[in-house]
Amino acid sequence: MARLLQELVESFRIAFGQIRANALRSVLTALGVIIGIVAVTLMGTAINGIDIGFNRSLAMLGEDVLYVQRWPWRRVDDWWNYVNRPPLEVETAERLNRVIEATPESLLEVAVPVATRGTSVRAGELRLGGVMLFGTTGDYARIVTTDVAEGRMFNDVEASVGRPVCVLGSTVAENLFPGRSALDQQVQIRGERYTVIGILAKQGEFLGLFSFDNQIVAPLNAVRRQAGGRANLELRVKVRDKTRLAAAEEELSGAMRRVRGQLPGERDNFSINQQQAFKEQLDPIKAGIALAGLFITGLSLFVGAIGIMNITFVSVKERTKEIGTRKALGARRRTILLQFLIEAVSICLIGGLVGLGVTLAASLALGALLPALPIAFSPGLMAVSVLVSIVTGVVSGFAPAWGASRLDPVVALRYE
Amino acid sequence: MVIRIEGVTKLYRMGAETIHALRGVNLEIRRNEYLAIMGPSGSGKSTLMNMLGCLDTPSAGRYDFNGKDVARMVDDELAEIRNREIGFVFQTFNLLPRSDALHNVELPLIYAGLSPAVRRERALVALRNVGLGDRIHHKPNEMSGGQRQRVAIARALVNHPSILLADEPTGNLDSRTGEEIMALFEDLYEQGHTIIVVTHEEDIARHARRVVRLRDGLIESDGPVP
Ligand SMILES: Nc1ncnc2c1ncn2[C@@H]1O[C@H](COP(=O)(O)OP(=O)(O)OP(=O)(O)O)[C@@H](O)[C@H]1O
Ligand SMILES: [Mg+2]
Numbered sequence: 001m002a003r004l005l006q007e008l009v010e011s012f013r014i015a016f017g018q019i020r021a022n023a024l025r026s027v028l029t030a031l032g033v034i035i036g037i038v039a040v041t042l043m044g045t046a047i048n049g050i051d052i053g054f055n056r057s058l059a060m061l062g063e064d065v066l067y068v069q070r071w072p073w074r075r076v077d078d079w080w081n082y083v084n085r086p087p088l089e090v091e092t093a094e095r096l097n098r099v100i101e102a103t104p105e106s107l108l109e110v111a112v113p114v115a116t117r118g119t120s121v122r123a124g125e126l127r128l129g130g131v132m133l134f135g136t137t138g139d140y141a142r143i144v145t146t147d148v149a150e151g152r153m154f155n156d157v158e159a160s161v162g163r164p165v166c167v168l169g170s171t172v173a174e175n176l177f178p179g180r181s182a183l184d185q186q187v188q189i190r191g192e193r194y195t196v197i198g199i200l201a202k203q204g205e206f207l208g209l210f211s212f213d214n215q216i217v218a219p220l221n222a223v224r225r226q227a228g229g230r231a232n233l234e235l236r237v238k239v240r241d242k243t244r245l246a247a248a249e250e251e252l253s254g255a256m257r258r259v260r261g262q263l264p265g266e267r268d269n270f271s272i273n274q275q276q277a278f279k280e281q282l283d284p285i286k287a288g289i290a291l292a293g294l295f296i297t298g299l300s301l302f303v304g305a306i307g308i309m310n311i312t313f314v315s316v317k318e319r320t321k322e323i324g325t326r327k328a329l330g331a332r333r334r335t336i337l338l339q340f341l342i343e344a345v346s347i348c349l350i351g352g353l354v355g356l357g358v359t360l361a362a363s364l365a366l367g368a369l370l371p372a373l374p375i376a377f378s379p380g381l382m383a384v385s386v387l388v389s390i391v392t393g394v395v396s397g398f399a400p401a402w403g404a405s406r407l408d409p410v411v412a413l414r415y416e
Numbered sequence: 417m418v419i420r421i422e423g424v425t426k427l428y429r430m431g432a433e434t435i436h437a438l439r440g441v442n443l444e445i446r447r448n449e450y451l452a453i454m455g456p457s458g459s460g461k462s463t464l465m466n467m468l469g470c471l472d473t474p475s476a477g478r479y480d481f482n483g484k485d486v487a488r489m490v491d492d493e494l495a496e497i498r499n500r501e502i503g504f505v506f507q508t509f510n511l512l513p514r515s516d517a518l519h520n521v522e523l524p525l526i527y528a529g530l531s532p533a534v535r536r537e538r539a540l541v542a543l544r545n546v547g548l549g550d551r552i553h554h555k556p557n558e559m560s561g562g563q564r565q566r567v568a569i570a571r572a573l574v575n576h577p578s579i580l581l582a583d584e585p586t587g588n589l590d591s592r593t594g595e596e597i598m599a600l601f602e603d604l605y606e607q608g609h610t611i612i613v614v615t616h617e618e619d620i621a622r623h624a625r626r627v628v629r630l631r632d633g634l635i636e637s638d639g640p641v642p
Binding site: 002006021326408 | 466469471472491492495496498499500504506510512514523524526527528529530531532571575
């Protein structure tokens with residue numbers, strides 16, 4: 001045991017002496033491994049980043065909210081099956097809530113009607129376009145993930161009478177009332193005056209596409225009165241237990257069919273959407289990145305492994321006489337095998353560490369340039385890189401090291 | 417009794433040709449002998465030496481080292497004997513070029529599994545014994561041929577072997593330096609070491625107490641130095 005330890009220490013010593021003495025050769029040899037490790041870690045970082053960014057955005061939609069709408073959140077090839085679906089109404093929500101209440105141990109909590117439309121908004125001289133206007137009831141507070149930062153949400157009475165009050169997203173508030181509080185101020189939406197009674201906390205962008213802070217929430221009846229019924233209505237249904245989303249979706253589907261009075265065998269005339277649908281669309285993108293990354297990694301590691309095998313063969317050849325001398329002094333086969341294996345592994349490890357450093361620097365630089373980009377450089381990736389480097393070293397160094405260990409000492413000593 | 421060889425032969429096959437490097441050699445060497453092996457080039461001196469040093473195994477015949485049959489040993493056992501029982505000195509010194517004298521001398525002790533502190537201490541003693549106590553951090557290319565051979569001798573002796581084997585130890589040295597090395601061997605012999613030297617120089621062989629002459633793979637004569 002002591003002997004193995006001393007041999008290992010000596011092997012590392014030889015390996016690093018050898019690498020130092022042939023620095024350029026070693027670096028060039030390690031290049032394949034460096035590229036391989038950079039590829040695999042960059043890929044991992046990208047996929048992690050996408051996942052984190054995506055989950056962050058999806059959380060804004062509400063992990064425990066199901067959306068009942070006319071259209072599904074995916075591309076459809078048979079649009080004609082959807083266009084004639086009946087629109088969702090406020091009564092649909094009311095009847096749905098009655099069904100939910102009547103169901104013992106329902107997985108659903110409440111259904112909230114939400115009308116959405118794009119609009120522009122004015123306050124004095126300032127005008128803001130491309131704002132999402134949500135018309136809804138007092139239950140809205142129960143389904144959204146945002147808190148009201150200032151002021152309050154409108155209550156059920158205000159909602160049902162359609163009082164012209166509104167809650168602003170943080171971006172809207174900042175833009176229309178720069179440097180002062182928007183609370184109790186008036187805004188004009190399509191010519192009608194609304195009083196600001198609350199301001200939402202900041203949420204951030206959804207997938208970098210649009211901002212959740214660029215919204216206004218107002219009583220549904222106020223919005224509908226104005227829109228003349230043209231606002232697009234959807235139902236948002238809160239689920240009691242988000243770990244049982246699938247079962248909840250099933251219950252909701254049955255409840256909707258009862259509300260709609262649909263016959264058995266008849267196709268649903270509504271769609272139930274949830275954030276999961278987005279996730280599934282993301283999977284092929286992630287798979288594509290993984291495939292490309294693995295391909296580049298595999299290719300460069302293969303090339304790197306061949307280079308290291310070659311350099312180890314050269315190293316064995318150059319030091320044949322030294323191998324003979326070491327054997328004459330009592331080195332066993334195992335000793336020689338270890339010596340050259342460790343040399344190959346050391347080159348790979350150095351390559352792997354350089355690769356990790358490159359990726360780390362690249363992600364730090366990218367993170368500084370684009371702060372919105374979620375960069376996730378995980379310890380798991382580091383472990384994988386080190387492991388991959390070691391395996392590459394062992395695989396590529398084994399054949400030459402084995403050959404060296406089997407050399408006949410007399411033949412090796414005679415080698416010139 | 418250290419070594420007994422009986423009817424040892426060694427064949428090398430070179431394609432269709434078979435070379436008889438040794439054709440049946442009998443030899444006994446006792447503790448604290450000083451033996452010179454002589455003979456013309458190609459007579460099998462180095463082959464015999466490699467056999468004695470357990471670097472090679474006989475094609476036929478029997479070789480007992482300290483009463484154990486070497487022919488039956490596996491590779492690791494042979495390595496063990498080379499490490500503990502035999503000290504090699506080569507004509508071309510065979511030092512590791514990038515290591516200093518101290519590390520070169522420590523090598524056999526590494527393979528013996530000794531700790532760094534013990535290694536260092538014993539290597540220092542061995543280097544002092546060959547008169548190189550002030551050169552321990554010199555690399556081989558920073559030393560003269562004679563000094564290099566002294567480092568090699570220190571390395572051969574550092575693990576206290578039963579025998580010291582030297583194949584033409586003065587072959588790469590001028591005659592004065594060669595004499596210095598032989599004087600060192602004389603000291604070692606007087607301290608009780610067993611020494612076997614291969615040489616084809618009569619002047620060198622005269623230092624030994626017994627001379628074995630080889631010719632064409634056979635022992636031609638074996639007797640005390642006149
Ligand atoms: N590995 C080998 N393969 C083939 N033939 C060999 C091998 N080693 C030695 N021989 C042959 O065996 C014979 C004895 O060689 P050896 O090296 O023992 O001679 P030597 O007495 O040491 O000669 P020198 O004084 O020149 O060193 C020679 O004919 C040589 O050609
Ligand atoms: Mg010879």
